[in-house]
Amino acid sequence: xxxxxxxxxxKIVASKEILSTMPKNNPKNLEIYKDKLEELENEYKIYQxxxxxxxxxxxxxxxxKVENKExxxxxxxxxxxxxxxxxxxxxxxxxEKMGLDRSIFTISRYYKENFESINEQIQICIDKFxxxxxxxxxxxxxxxxxxxxxxxxxxxxxxxxxxxxxKIKEKFExxxxxxxxxMIHIELNMRNIYFKNESxxxxxxxxxxxxxxxxxxxxxxxINKTYIDLKKQLMEKTAIExxxxxxxFLSGECNINNLESEKLKxxxxxxxxxxIAENIEGNEEVEGNIINxxxxxxxxxxxxxxxxxIDDIKQYYEEKENYKKVYLETKKExxxxEKKLNxxxxxxxKKGLFGIxxxxxxxxxxxxxxxxxxxxxxxxxxxxxxxxxxxxxxHKNSTIYDILNLANSYYxxxxxxxxxxxxxxxxxEINEKVNELDEFLNNPYNAMIKHTSFIEENDLALIIADKxxxxxxxxxxxxxxxxxxxxLITKLENIEMAIHIRKANLKIEDIKELCEIxxxxxxx
Amino acid sequence: MDLKxxxxxxxxxxxxxxxxxxxxxxxxxxxxxxxxSSNE
Numbered sequence: 001x002x003x004x005x006x007x008x009x010x011k012i013v014a015s016k017e018i019l020s021t022m023p024k025n026n027p028k029n030l031e032i033y034k035d036k037l038e039e040l041e042n043e044y045k046i047y048q049x050x051x052x053x054x055x056x057x058x059x060x061x062x063x064x065k066v067e068n069k070e071x072x073x074x075x076x077x078x079x080x081x082x083x084x085x086x087x088x089x090x091x092x093x094x095x096e097k098m099g100l101d102r103s104i105f106t107i108s109r110y111y112k113e114n115f116e117s118i119n120e121q122i123q124i125c126i127d128k129f130x131x132x133x134x135x136x137x138x139x140x141x142x143x144x145x146x147x148x149x150x151x152x153x154x155x156x157x158x159x160x161x162x163x164x165x166x167k168i169k170e171k172f173e174x175x176x177x178x179x180x181x182x183m184i185h186i187e188l189n190m191r192n193i194y195f196k197n198e199s200x201x202x203x204x205x206x207x208x209x210x211x212x213x214x215x216x217x218x219x220x221x222x223i224n225k226t227y228i229d230l231k232k233q234l235m236e237k238t239a240i241e242x243x244x245x246x247x248x249f250l251s252g253e254c255n256i257n258n259l260e261s262e263k264l265k266x267x268x269x270x271x272x273x274x275x276i277a278e279n280i281e282g283n284e285e286v287e288g289n290i291i292n293x294x295x296x297x298x299x300x301x302x303x304x305x306x307x308x309x310i311d312d313i314k315q316y317y318e319e320k321e322n323y324k325k326v327y328l329e330t331k332k333e334x335x336x337x338e339k340k341l342n343x344x345x346x347x348x349x350k351k352g353l354f355g356i357x358x359x360x361x362x363x364x365x366x367x368x369x370x371x372x373x374x375x376x377x378x379x380x381x382x383x384x385x386x387x388x389x390x391x392x393x394x395h396k397n398s399t400i401y402d403i404l405n406l407a408n409s410y411y412x413x414x415x416x417x418x419x420x421x422x423x424x425x426x427x428x429e430i431n432e433k434v435n436e437l438d439e440f441l442n443n444p445y446n447a448m449i450k451h452t453s454f455i456e457e458n459d460l461a462l463i464i465a466d467k468x469x470x471x472x473x474x475x476x477x478x479x480x481x482x483x484x485x486x487x488l489i490t491k492l493e494n495i496e497m498a499i500h501i502r503k504a505n506l507k508i509e510d511i512k513e514l515c516e517i518x519x520x521x522x523x524x
Numbered sequence: 525m526d527l528k529x530x531x532x533x534x535x536x537x538x539x540x541x542x543x544x545x546x547x548x549x550x551x552x553x554x555x556x557x558x559x560x561s562s563n564e
Contacts, residue, residue, distance in 0.1 A: 005530055005538055012545045019552065027560070034556045041549045048542045051535055054527040513532045520539060 008047060015040055052521055059517045062510075063250065068241055074234040080216055081227045087209040088223065091389060091409035094201040095194055098128050101382075101411045107187045115172065118183055119163045122154065125190050132204040134197050142345065143189035144367060146179040150186065181368075184375055191378055192338060195331075231444035240504040245497075249511050256512045258494045259501070267491045271473055287499050289471045294492040295445040296464050301485055302440040303400065303449060303460065308421045309407045309414075309437075310400060310454055316390050317455075323387035330381045337374045344370065386413040400449040401441065408437050 022036065023029040086097065095101060103121045126136050141151040153171040157163055175182050194201070213219070218226055238244055248254040268277045272286070280286050316323065344367050389406060407414050411434070418433050419425055425433075440446075452458055461480035468475050479488055501508060517523070527535060 005527070005534070009538065009541060012541060015545075016548070024556075024559075030556055030559060034553065037549050037553050037556070041546065041553075044542050044546055044549070048539065048546065051527065051539045051542065054530075055532070055535055055539065058532055509533070513536060516536050517532075520536065520543075 012044075055517045056521060056523070059514060059521070059523060062514060063243070063246060066243060068237070068243075071234065071237050071241060074230055074237065078227070078230045078234060080212075081218070081223065081230060084209070084212045084216060084218070084223060085227060087205060087212060088220070089409060091393065091406050093385075094132075094198065094205050096409060096411070097205055098132060098194075098201065100125060100128060100190070100194060103128070104187050104190055105412050105415065107183055107190075115169070116164055119154070119168065122186060122190075123158060123163055126158070129193065129197075132201045134193075134200065136193065140193050141186070141189050143192065143341070144179070144185045144345070144371060145348070146175050146182050147185045147189050150175055150182055179368075181371070181375075185371060188371065188374055188378060195335075228444040231442065235444065239500045242504045242506055245501060245504055245506060246511060246514060249515055250518055254497060256508065256515055258490075259498050259508050261508075264495060264498055268495060271475070271491070271495075273472055273474070276472055281502070289468075289473075290492060290499070291496055292445075293468050293471070293473060294489065294496055295443075296448070296468070297480070297485065297489050297492065299440075299443070299446050299448055300460055300464055300480060301489060302436075302443075304482060304485075306404055306437055306440070309417055310403050312417050312420075313390060313394070313403050313407065314455065316387050317394055320387075320391045320394070323384065323391040325388075326384035327381070327388035330377060330384045334374060334377050334381060337370065337377060341367065341370050341374065382412040383416070386410045394454075396453065396455055398454055400452050400454050401446065403454045404437065404449070405441055408434075408441055 019033070019036065019040075022033050024033050086092075089097070103125050106121045107118055107125075129136050138148065138152055138155055141147045150171055153168055154163065157165045157168050172182070179185070213223075249256050265277075268280060271277070271290075272280070276283075276286055280290075344364070348364055348367065386406075389410070393406065394403065407417065414434060414437070415430050418430055422429070422433075448460055448463070452460065459477075462477045465475050465477045465480060478484065498508070501511070530538070
């Protein structure tokens with residue numbers, strides 16, 4: 001510490017002593033004492049401000065955002081390859097590739113809860129059709145007279161760029177009392193538009209697939225490997241990027257106190273024999289083994305998290321012969337029902353003897369009941385499509401990854417499965433779980449789930465424990481029990497973070513100081 | 525005050541000491557104000 005700052009610390013002690021000797025026995029002395037307090041206060045506030053400015057300057061200097069071009073390039077390439085992989089996904093039909101399954105599910109499930117979000121989803125559906133070359137207009141919305149009426153206002157307001165306008169709200173209010181199922185009618189109409197244009201949409205995706213592959217200069221065989229390589233590179237670079245590491249601690253995502261040297265040493269000593277534990281720093285092989293062990297544990301933890309999906313699919317797999325034709329049969333039934341609806345609508349729209357009929361008279365009970373039946377059939381269709389995929393694509397050699405990937409390709413099945421498993425799950429939590437599964441399946445370090453058959457009763461915990469015992473880890477199958485697994489992962493994550501900090505040329509002490517400055521100066 | 529050569533860790537400690545002292549001064553001031561108001 002420089003002499004000047006040391007002097008000030010001494011001055012604090014001296015000031016306290018002076019204050020303690022000052023008399024406070026009458027109002028006059030009290031006033032003098034108070035003046036002295038204020039004088040000192042002003043003086044030290046200036047010191048404090050100077051220090052604060054210096055600390056802030058150093059904090060800003062260290063945490064200054066520097067774009068890592070390599071990371072940004074990797075992200076862009078991964079996005080391109082991921083888009084191609086989506087197009088190549090054999091499990092999805094063009095309906096899922098368009099993302100219509102998600103939008104339509106939101107309309108059908110939450111139409112009573114969030115009116116504005118439903119209108120946004122309608123707009124998203126219109127945009128999705130446009131993207132595949134189908135420009136929707138009012139003419140396409142003829143499922144019922146109410147759909148036509150609502151969509152007329154919707155298109156008018158969409159043209160003005162205001163799908164949340166009062167006019168739309170009023171139109172909805174007006175129609176709702178006559179037809180509370182209006183949003184369901186719109187949903188079914190969208191599905192009908194898809195089926196009418198299915199072959200055009202399929203062709204669009206075929207063309208898009210070959211064009212993207214050609215532009216990216218990647219063959220079909222290379223694409224999966226390219227994706228995994230790029231993802232690994234990104235994760236490795238991100239893990240040792242100083243700014244990203246610091247941000248994890250500054251944002252509170254990680255706690256620097258968990259990286260105290262003694263604590264880390266104790267944790268490592270519990271996991272590895274003394275001779276290895278004491279010489280771990282810079283030992284690439286041991287450090288690599290630690291990171292691989294952590295990846296295996298995370299993979300196992302995720303497997304346990306989504307095991308209920310595998311169990312659910314197993315049930316349908318066992319009776320898969322029942323699902324051979326279900327999809328096509330239901331689709332045919334819907335086609336016939338929609339033909340019937342078309343006829344009823346035409347009949348209802350004919351002019352009566354005294355001119356055009358009133359809207360209410362045109363929407364007959366027959367039409368309402370028929371639409372209700374079609375709605376149930378579409379629900380059946382969604383599930384039958386998935387069960388039919390189990391029949392067609394799942395076999396005894398399918399891996400855990402194949403099963404989860406199939407579930408991940410069918411939003412309606414996946415959300416239904418989540419809702420059945422987690423009672424009272426909220427919509428935002430559903431999306432969180434869907435994203436978690438997606439992230440799990442896209443982890444380039446997955447090994448077990450890609451090589452383990454979903455019907456084998458393999459003891460994965462034992463397989464992991466045995467593998468890492470061979471690499472000298474002190475580990476038993478019991479350590480991978482659900483109640484111990486989280487703690488073991490946390491320990492290894494801390495060790496991994498310490499390795500990454502060293503590789504990023506950072507110091508734990510420096511990060512600790514940054515965290516302290518942030519807290520002291522209340523920096524956002 | 526030249527702070528350039530002071531290590532960040534020491535600067536943090538220094539900041540805390542001053543902060544502590546300012547809090548002490550504030551507490552003393554409040555004590556005086558309380559004493560004044562009870563005298564009135």
